[in-house]
Amino acid sequence: MQNNTKRTLEIKIQSEKQAMQASAARFLNAWNKSEYAGEYLTFTSPGMFFEVINARRWDLVIKLQTLGKTSIxxxxxxxxxxxxxxxxxxxxxxxxxxxxxxxxxxxxxFDEIHADFTLMAAAA
Incomplete structure (x- = not known):
């Protein structure tokens, strides 16, 4: 990755099947274009997402983006x-x-972090 590339992280909640399909598609697209395609973090349930990214940790991320590199x-x-x-x-x-x-x-x-998920009613 080049130093002038803007690093992005996309966080998603998807089923395992959706995550695998999306990962394969991103890999092929990046391979064909030979360019940076961003970075992804996928969770398979809202519960898993909130176990990792709770309010305190999100505040840490925001503060670190403001401070830049620092000590704990x-x-x-x-x-x-x-x-x-x-x-x-x-x-x-x-x-x-x-x-x-x-x-x-x-x-x-990351210069940019985007969280994307849709909550839907369970199928009957």
């Missing part, structure tokens, strides 16, 4: 939260690829 301790200070709890939340966000960490600190590497 400084992030906790900025948010007025306990360092250990922030560390636990950041670990989950790192595990899901929303936050990245290196020797210089933590950051949200």
């Amino acid at each position: 301790r400084e992030l906790a200070r900025q948010l007025g939260r306990d360092v250990r709890r922030v560390h636990d939340d950041i670990k989950i966000l790192i595990d899901h690829g929303i936050v990245e960490q290196d020797a210089e600190g933590i950051c949200v590497p």
Whole structure:
């Protein structure tokens, strides 16, 4: 990926089948065009989504986008939260690829994050 490429993350809630089909289509499109196609995080249920991205963690993401690369301790200070709890939340966000960490600190590497899902009544 080139340094001037704007990184984007799209978060979706889809069935496993929909996610696999979408992933295959994105792969083929990126392969054919040989260009960056964005990055995706897919959850198979609203419950799984909200287990990972709750209000506290979303606040961390927003604050990190504002601060840029920083330490967990400084992030906790900025948010007025306990360092250990922030560390636990950041670990989950790192595990899901929303936050990245290196020797210089933590950051949200995406210029843009888009969450997209539709809730529908269950079929009778």
